[in-house]
Amino acid sequence: MDDYKPYAVFAEVVHARSMSAAARRLGMTPSAVSQIVRAMEQRAGVALLHRSTRRIALTEAGERCYPHCLRLLEAGRAATASLEQARDAPVGELRIAAPLGFGAHVAPALAPVLAQWPQLRMSLIVDDALIDLVDARIDIALRVGELPDSTWIARKLGQMGTVLCAAPTYLAHHGSPDSPIELRRHHWLALMQEVREMTADAAVPDGGEPVPNFMLETVDGHGNREPIPLQARVTTSNQVALRQMCEQGIGIARLFYADVRHTLEQGHLVRVLPQLRLPSYPLAMLTARRDVEPAKVRVATTALKAYFSSLAMEHEPAFA
Known part of the structure; x- marks a missing residue:
């Protein structure tokens, strides 16, 4: 794949109207910016800019090339903004897998999150079978009982009595x-x-x-x-x-x-026989990674952890 960086640098130079201003915006030195544009011109075999001590101007070839480079630069900025939004704000679709019957718990746990973040959507996939979390694009999976070996990160939510x-x-x-x-x-x-x-x-x-x-x-x-x-x-x-x-x-x-x-x-x-003690089963929350979680996963895991912690404290079965 071609290196698209020179096209973005060229677009920034034209937009900033100077090498120095473009260098400041890009976090580069003016000489590095100048070298990238010259290398781009040499590779293309045509001049893109007229340079003087005070200003730069587009050549005819540069005028034809600039709109395409500008779209590339804008696409890069939009991509960066979308990643920053995913990191900083809970938006998009949150996909949760849980055993059948867990809708009664997921709903109250995440209702406040959905109310607070109107741009967040949720899809709840309920199935007692162990579905393929990658193929189903699952963000969070709830599991009861012993967990099979997996590369997913497991966080204990409590015990289900x-x-x-x-x-x-x-x-x-x-x-x-x-x-x-x-x-x-x-x-x-x-x-x-x-x-x-x-x-x-x-x-x-x-x-x-x-x-x-x-x-x-x-x-x-x-x-x-x-x-x-x-x-x-x-x-x-x-x-x-x-x-x-x-x-x-x-x-x-x-x-x-x-x-x-x-x-x-x-x-x-x-x-029946309330004095009879029965085993409890671990409840865990699985996520793909812990280090680079998007905001939607972070707020959901926090809410689920708080909900099931309170559930364990308030709803623990008593024995006669």
Whole structure:
């Protein structure tokens, strides 16, 4: 590719009407500016400027060349201004990837940011599958649980506590379990990725109980995890659908406390065995880089961090 710098220097010289003035604007010495213009003329084989001790004037070739060089100079300035705007002001499209159900958290976290910066737009891509963040042009990704190896920068936002829930109608029909061992006789709802693949013949052996295909992890007083083998009757790949089926009284489910706090307060769901401690899962925010983040990413990450910090402090599940 040709070196476009001489054309920009030439345009600045014509615009400033002197080598010295152009040199000051460009942060160069007058001799360096003069050498660049002379080299440009020698390469083109035509004179671009008439020089005198007091002023410069365009030749005919220079007059024809100058408008093109001016557009190049203006394009460079516009490019610089756009980069400075991206660095200093939250503008353009902010693309966020999050698991299904996280719209309830992203919206309140970033609503103040969108209100403050009217030139900022947001696209929220919700999917429990791990989408390709580069192909989807993602600026920020929210992830729950252990993270796969990646070149993206991960920042911890907090822990997502989980609780066992059931609808009042389910408990009225099936009774409330009084101990962890009683959980095995209940209907369970689970995410497909948590359920072990089984053949139809192995699911219900002759004369026996259904073979467990789902492990409910609990946490003892020393922080050790203890699994309880259960049989998931209904499975789904969608966290939102899991909560909705639980609200409809189909069975018991393990849900994120932050997602069901208001539902519990309204009485649409009831905590099952509230004294039973369940593990929490790390919530992280992924960004491509930390050192050269545009303003839109900086303000969004700050808002998300503040929101989830307050969520962890105010919405931590209590144990009986």
